[in-house]
Amino acid sequence: MKELKVTPIKDGTVIDHITPGHALKVLHVLRIPESTSSVVSILMNVNGKKGKKDIVKIENRELDPKELDKIALIAPKATINIIREYDVVKKHIVELPTEVVGLTKCSNPTCISNAREPVESRFHVVSRDPLRIKCYYCEREPEDITEGII
């Protein structure tokens, strides 16, 4: 870790293998800085074994499953390490489900899912790499998925 110029964290979450340049989007969906007052470290364009990547370290916070799904929308290759007493106690490789429900709004303003109806937004995953999702209701594909994240 020395070459990364950031010290290991004692307790919290390390999100590794984020698509380069997407670290700030990950922070946005995790509502950081509003949702935490602990230390957050961001590393961008780090040279990893499989090319460049971003890394985010959040101290004193363990992510819940819904947050993991949201990260999958932005950084489909990310790995999430839960750290306790400097040790990795859990490791998740984010995996996008075949259907994305209630995580991101449809970008089509006249889609019925954006009206006052008792339904959650719902998308089919058309392709994982590059990531493309299609609205179950209006069949449109949002150009920027991160823009609509709820």
Added chain:
Amino acid sequence: MNFKNRDIISIKDFSKEEIEYILEYAKRMVPYANAEKHTTLLNQHILATLFFEPSTRTRLSFESAMHRLGGNVIGFADPSGTSQKKGESLADTIRMADSYSDVIVIRHPQEGAARLAAEFSEVPILNAGDGAGQHPTQCLLDLFTILTEKKKIKGNKVVLLGDLKYGRTVHSLAYALSLFKADLTFVSPETLKMPKEVINECKEFGVEPVSTSNLEKAIKEADVLYATRIQKERFPDAEEYNRVVGSYKVDSALLQQAKKDLIVMHPLPRMVEISPEVDKTEHALYFKQAFNGVPVRMALLSLILGGKKL
């Protein structure tokens, strides 16, 4: 093939074989649709027509189809007299209509409305147009018209003309014609070109559509000319509408350059894009196309309500 209780939301929900089956069954419905023969196949069945947006042909032909099958129709053609005006959700309106009928036809200004309706309804939902989204029964009647006039769909050179950006019928039709391997040419003003995702869908079926703004050239080889109205209600601003309305006109002079057996289709209503002088020519198929809505919708109603076969 079993269609009983199936929702009809998008043409993309059907396989090629299923579409062929529906079109074949629709042929058998023609003598009942034009009252040469009579049937009570769907007596005791009730169709609810919920039209949140104006419609002439779609609503009337659905109602005619249900009556010709011996069924009954309830519904509204204008939401101003309904609880929607008081702020009722579509989901609640559907739950109510579901308990009054055996099948629901819905037209709504918002994309995805029919898909949502299907979630809240026990009885089957037929999408009669959801905003700029899908209009599967129009697509089926367009295919039926080409099939009955040209005996096959594959290999026909079809020109789609007009508002290819906002027109929902041309999006579904381009998809379906590609499924059947027709040759496609898209003719439109620069600002109303066919969206890239529709072109990509055509390519997925191995069809390479040609996009052009030159109608004179495209018409010479065409077997089918499918013209569409420039829809004022879909434009974000009036200025853009005024710039392109009337940019193409199908008239006798243009048709002199066409093949003798070219058929001219239009989902109607037409405005200025087809001159009335074309009505008298052998090319004009749009009124017959409008009639074809009845046998096609009869076939669908009868298949999804599981009526005995005619």
